[in-house]
Amino acid sequence: MTDDAQLLREAEEAFNDAMISNDVARIRACITEDWMLVTPERGPISAEAVLAAISSGVLGHYTMAKQERLIRVGKDLAYVTGRGQNTGWFRSDPIEADEWITDIYRRIEGEWRCELTHLTPAYAPRPAG
Template sequence: MSGDVEEARLRSTEDAQAQVALLADRWAEAVVSNDADRIATYLADDWAHISGSGVTTREEFLDLVRSGTLSHAAMSLVSPARVRAFDTAATFTARVTTTVYQRGERHVADEWSTDVFVRHGTGWQCVLTQTTPSTAPAP
């Protein structure tokens, strides 16, 4: 591969990583806004959240937010994010703390979260979120 082509590919990958990092930040802001319609713009139609309790679909998650059964009070990165971009897919992994209210009961989570994004047209949408509780001491 010529140097110019390799440099353009590297620049394109760096641009995609920056786009996904910014998108993940805006998505976290949308989640904390508790605005289901705003949150939905970041999620692919077949998005799912995988956790220790199982699989939650996009519609199940959005319905919980819409009804007020689930609300987010805070979401913060605890570690630097690891962002990797490929031709049409990208991953965003970070340690995150969240404060949620489920049926009025407060829960605080410290977990590792990985989001898988797929490029569509000129943007990205999340197709999968996988969370794993953190057992390591907070940095």
């Protein structure tokens, strides 16, 4: 494992921990200024919109786990793709997700910051036949 890959894994863990803390300052420290969240329901959502929803209590997370499946590190750009599960709330309703997640990271002043998170629902395979 390269040092860069380990640093990226640590950045990914810090990002997950920040998200379940529901602390906007901690989340902001893990992402770029122009971070985007891409969801199947709404497409691209700005960092400002996501952080405003968390700050106001409209959105929050209790748990967030990812099993890394693929990691690629370039000079200043890297990505992690894996299977993730999370629980929380949206507009006071419970939420639970099982999804494929790709986080794209950019190295900024020696630190990995998430620039884009893309979510795709994970579906159970259909039986053959």
